[in-house]
Amino acid sequence: MTYVRRFALVCALGALGVGATACGGGGGSAGHPARKVVSAPASAAPSRPPTLAPGPAGLTPVFKSAAHSPVRTVALTFDADMTADEGPRAAAGEHFDNPALIATLRRLKVPATVFMTGRWADEYPAEARSIGADPLFEVANHSYSHYAFTGDCYGLPTVPPARMRSDVERAFTAFRKAGVKRTVPYFRFPGGCYDQRALRALTPAGVTAVQWDVVSGDAFATDSDAVAQQVLDGVRPGSVVVMHCTRSAAPATERAVRAVVPKLRERGYRFVRVSELIGTAAGRPSR
Structure with a gap:
């Protein structure tokens, strides 16, 4: 079974309360303590978005x-996934982008955080630049290679510990090369998999790791109504929803978003970027 299909299966089980940890309920570090939220300088973005204070022993902090x-x-967060070795598939016509989804978010005026791999930015520089120039969005780091930072993570190849930090920094370099302006110092582990070794390796990078508490189940889903219902059932005040910005791997996402947005607004929800959610938790006034 391929990584993406296994990811979809695990996330679907997570919706039933079965083994959702690796889908982002707690990442690869069960029982990870809550982090104190602080406002800290962030060199990745001129707006200095809020970050979390380092965890015990200076480990990279984690926000769920x-x-x-x-x-x-x-x-709402969207992973723009493309692994380092998928260039031939893109050259053969596979679409790892999703312009219709971005257009829908703009039309509905939905702020969002896009967790982008550096390889995706290399493949779609114009789209990356457009997303990064739009004040509706912010671009966060999803690694360069989309290789796992732990072993046994949905069949993904793994990044050696000595190269974890450089893989993250290479993604930021790819964003700058593509002309992405609105980057934030947040990082999402590929597959949501992490452990203390990975958190320690990324400490010098100065990023806050961002997980999620609502799994959309959109990976390889074709039933947009089911994806939308899973999101609607899971959202609570302060939730972070994980979705995907990849046509080939998540073909139903754009339709699901069209269903989710008006219903959540009817329930009184306001859509925000991850930076604002962390900032609100830190006591900054909502914008």
């Missing part, structure tokens, strides 16, 4: 959601 938030805010 703004649980128990008193206001109805929700962050």
Whole structure:
């Protein structure tokens, strides 16, 4: 079974409460302690978005959601996945981008955070630049290679510990090369898999790791109604929803978003970027 199909299966089980940890409920570090939220300088973006304080022993901090938030805010996040070895598939016509999804978010005026791999930015520089220039969005780091930072992560190849930091920094370099302006110092582990070794390796990079508490189940899904319902059932105030910005791997996502957005707005939810969600948790005023 391929990585993406296994990911979809595990996430679908997660919706039923079965083994959802690796889908982002707690990442690859079960029982990871909550992090204190602080406002810290971030060299990756001139707007200095909020970050989390380092964890015990200076480990990279992890943000999952703004649980128990008193206001109805929700962050939709989209992983723009492309692994380092998928160039031949793109050359053969496979679409790892999703312009219709970005257009729908713009039309509906939905702020969002796009977790982009550096390889994706290399393949679609004009789209990466357009997303990064739009104040509706912010671009966060999803590694350069989309290789796993732990072993046994949905069949993904692994990044050696000595190259973990450089893989993250290479993605930021790819964003700059593509002309992406609105980058934030947030990082999402490929597959949501991490452990203390990975957190320690990334400490010098100065990023905050961002997981999620709502699995959309959009990976390889064709039933947009089922994806939308899974999101609607899972969202709570302060939630972070993980979705995908890849036509070939998540063909139903754009239709699901069209269903989710008006229904959540009817429930009184306001869509925000991850930076605002962290900032609200830190006590910054909502924008």
